[in-house]
Ligand code: VGL
């Protein structure tokens with residue numbers, strides 16, 4: 042399943058009970074960063090634009106922020122002899138090991154300067170447990186501990202979520218399928234994400250799985 046095979050929803054009207062999620066738009070995931078996603082900076086302007094559309098409708102905007110301790114087990118550097126990109130299938134870690142990225146309090150963990158910081162009602166941090174990674178904005182990979190995002194959205198009576206940001210095949214994808222499992226109407230704004238595709242095929246696998254689970258696909262045009 043490739044992006045060109047997707048069908049996109051049209052004519053979406055934003056409601057007050059919608060949320061726009063901006064996933065991990067941090068220096069380390071952008072070109073020049075430790076775990077740069079190709080073309081990640083191309084989506085900043087569109088995110089700002091769609092974000093202000095949501096803001097003007099009284100909807101909620103939430104940013105997630107990958108926020109790892111330096112001793113994080115998802116980093117290859119914490120496994121002697123391992124390199125970033127090496128396969129790893131630990132309990133809540135993997136399927137690959139990453140370079141050190143988004144370490145708490147570092148420049149790489151900050152949001153990109155061009156991202157409009159006035160939009161978000163909340164910032165949800167994740168990946169703070171050194172033993173268990175959290176790709177999803179909702180909870181860790183073992184599904185044991187939530188981040189608070191579900192409670193926040195439920196508290197505002199939000200029914201529909203719209204996902205943008207990085208990376209398509211990791212944090213955006215896991216956030217989307219958890220959103221479905223938690224009962225939200227999940228909408229994935231494909232042209233406001235970019236993927237890593239490591240291991241190869243992970244973008245198309247993510248798209249296929251989201252489609253099967255009932256995630257809807259949109260692009261920026263869907264709102265006009
Ligand atoms: C992410 C890999 C490791 C992401 C975060 O934001 O997609 N990917 N940590």
Ligand code: ZN
Pocket residue numbers: 107109115142143168
């Ligand atoms: Zn991470």
